Amino acid sequence: MLPTEEAGAPQPARLTRPVVLIGFMGAGKTKVGRIAAQYIGCDFVDTDHIVERSAGKSIPQLFAEIGEERFRHLETEAIEHALNTHGGIIALGGGAATREENWQLLRRSGAMTIYLQASPRTILARVADKGTRPLLAGLDRQQMLEKITSLLEQREPWYLRADITLPTDNSLDKYGMADTLVARLKEAGISAAESHRTS
Numbered sequence: 386m387l388p389t390e391e392a393g394a395p396q397p398a399r400l401t402r403p404v405v406l407i408g409f410m411g412a413g414k415t416k417v418g419r420i421a422a423q424y425i426g427c428d429f430v431d432t433d434h435i436v437e438r439s440a441g442k443s444i445p446q447l448f449a450e451i452g453e454e455r456f457r458h459l460e461t462e463a464i465e466h467a468l469n470t471h472g473g474i475i476a477l478g479g480g481a482a483t484r485e486e487n488w489q490l491l492r493r494s495g496a497m498t499i500y501l502q503a504s505p506r507t508i509l510a511r512v513a514d515k516g517t518r519p520l521l522a523g524l525d526r527q528q529m530l531e532k533i534t535s536l537l538e539q540r541e542p543w544y545l546r547a548d549i550t551l552p553t554d555n556s557l558d559k560y561g562m563a564d565t566l567v568a569r570l571k572e573a574g575i576s577a578a579e580s581h582r583t584s
């Protein structure tokens with residue numbers, strides 16, 4: 386079962402159109418998305434976190450126990466749940482945008498999609514020491530760079546389907562990236578809609 390809002394809890398502020406961040410692991414989807422949501426005053430959710438909360442297990446545990454294919458089904462459920470219940474900024478896991486069924490959900494929801502683009506070396510610098518990505522587990526830095534390069538090559542055509550591509554290699558930090566994201570959303574006419582908070 387997927388997590389639901391607590392009864393009586395304040396409803397999060399919605400955006401005039403949901404915003405979905407896509408891109409490779411380490412592109413900054415979660416960090417930048419969370420900060421941008423704070424700046425705008427809207428809700429933020431990460432589909433990896435929805436999957437982890439509903440399964441009661443971490444992503445590496447899920448990959449080890451049920452395998453990637455079944456993880457991808459849980460991920461699709463989480464995307465659907467996020468689009469139905471969160472009207473703010475939604476970050477997808479790095480592989481989510483490489484599945485047609487997920488793009489159908491995104492299109493149906495009317496979400497604006499933003500690709501946070503980063504080069505393999507930038508990605509390596511951001512993920513190498515974390516050890517939380519099962520697809521890169523057990524690899525040394527050189528092997529990781531090779532895997533990132535080839536996966537990114539396969540995935541980029543999918544990522545480039547996004548409405549907007551935001552290059553992040555030259556961004557100073559997550560706050561600067563969040564500023565840029567908020568500015569692009571403003572240009573696109575996206576802002577916090579009237580909220581119906583209960584408190």
Ligand code: S3P
Pocket residue numbers: 408409410411414415433444477478479480481517518519520
């Ligand atoms: C994955 C990216 C991860 C997570 C899982 C698989 C991928 O999310 O969904 O480890 O296939 O690229 P992040 O992009 O948030 O690291």
